[in-house]
Amino acid sequence: MIGLFLLINKSIGCTIPSFSNLTVQSNFSLQNFLGIWYEIKWLSNEYHNESDIWRDYSQSFELGNNVSQRLLVFGKARLINQEKCFSFGPWSILANNGAKMILETKNLNSSTKLNWPYFVLKTDYNHYALIYTCMSENYTQNNPCKESVVWVLSRIKSLSNESLNELDNYIANILCINITKLETTPQGEKSCYVSSSLGLQLEKEDRQAIRKEDFILDKLNNETIYQLPGLINEQQFIDHTDQIQVDDCTNCRILIGPVHGSIFIRDSTNCILATVCQLIIESSLYIRFGCLTLSYYKNILFVEQYKAADVSPWNNTWGNIHDFTSIPGANNYSLLDPNENLFKYLPIPLDPSCSHLNINDNMETSITPFTYGELYRNRNEERCLVVFFHHSNADSCARELIAMTKQSQLVLVQTKCYLINEMSASRLFSGNSAYNSLVTKGPVIGLEFAGTNCVQICQQLLNDFIKLKYQNLPYFTSQSATDAHEQLDKFYNFASMQMFA
Secondary structure, three states: OOOHHHHHHHOOOOOOOOHHHOHHHHHHHOOHOOEEEEEEEEEOOOOOOOHHHEEEEEEEEEOOOOOOOEEEEEEEEOOOOOOOOEEEEEEEOOOOOOOOOEEEEOOOOOOOOEEEEEEEEEEEEOOOEEEEOOOOOOOOOOOOOOOOEEEEEEEEOOOOOOHHHHHHHHHHHHOOOOOHOHHHHHHHOOOOOOOOOOOOOOOOHHHHHHHHHOOOOOOOOOOOOOOOOOEEEOOOOOOOOOOOOOOOEOOOOOHHHHHHHEEEOOOHHHHHEEOOOOOOOOOOEEEEEEOOOEOHHHHHHHHHHHHHHHOOOOOOOOOOEEEOOOOOOOOEEOOOOOOOOHHHHHOOOOOOHHHHHHOOOOOOOOOOOOOOOHHOOOOOEEEEEEEEEOOOOHHHHHHHHHHHHOOOOOEEEEEEEOOOOOOHHHHHHOOOOHHHHHHOOOOEEEEEEEOOOHHHHHHHHHHHHHHHOOOOOOEEEEEOOHHHHHHHHHHHHHHHHHHOO
């Protein structure tokens, strides 16, 4: 509380600046700013009842018809005591002067021009944004604003303490606003995602029933169809989802977000499908499988979609295909060469509305680490098992280790993430009781590496950078190539038993 008290005191005697004297985000990139933002905190000088507080509030910033100068902002939220979402907007924002934008109207049908300043004061595009506007009638930017609004926004439904403290300091010391007046916006597990595709209208109790044809792609030819991450009227389209059906497609290129259940592909020919799901085929010929390496929004939204679909990027068995109609002595499928990437087959979307997603297939940034899997099954090279126990930094540490092993010419063969019980831990770690308590804290991440002097290299790398950066992160690594062979067999067997339990 001492830090908070000092912060508030700094704003005492502070002079509220006019908009003309404010410094906004330098070198502002409109393309990087586009997309979905969640409201974390806000301040308005307008009076409102407690029952009017919004929760699960998010906004989607999209390019208008004039790509270089116009933004459309679509919003969606819930009232604090209600379950249904309501929609508003789109706002029309003039964006021809960097981060110093102008909110012209709050409805495209309105003929009344507001001309409110809408300034992006601070943003790193990937985590936070601080927006400042003035709703005073006939406001001129040379005067202090009497009806100002402050928004603290985040790409996900929370914001780190480091970012919050930085923005609080700015609000208190530059805007001269007492930060205790800012209200926190409740963000629950169920979001009011935003999409403009079907038009945003206020949802009422007697709203029309959802038409399934609005969520089906049918009888299309020579067209590119896309939906930005989120939900259309709360119906999942391109995002994480539970089940997908693809029928009677020819020469199509399809990208689908993480899928919790199944994707059914029937009666289709010469198609490319990129997705995240379990692999089972039946009555299929000439199919080729590869490891999906993909990222967008620098994985901020992609990670959320993985979590929502209950899929781990570490459980990647892309080459382990179950074929219900296998042919003795032959295969109905084959595996792609590791040098072949996704966008050789599926072009990056060129539409300007997708540009802010920063879609790429770079192995270094992919949320799913590239693994050789079955391509390395019969290679006679030294192996090593590395296990990171449940910890807030386990994911980051594992990714850093993978990057460093590539520089040492090691290969990542396979990864797994699952809960190990104490009995299995005792067998896997040769009865070392210290590991038994660690497995009770949550899922572990296991990595299998291969290459010359693999065990020694992994040990040395871990010893160096764990001490340097992750001192409190518990881990296990094989002590010899002989041990590694037996440990890997047990590690994968335990994982298989869990899958079919």
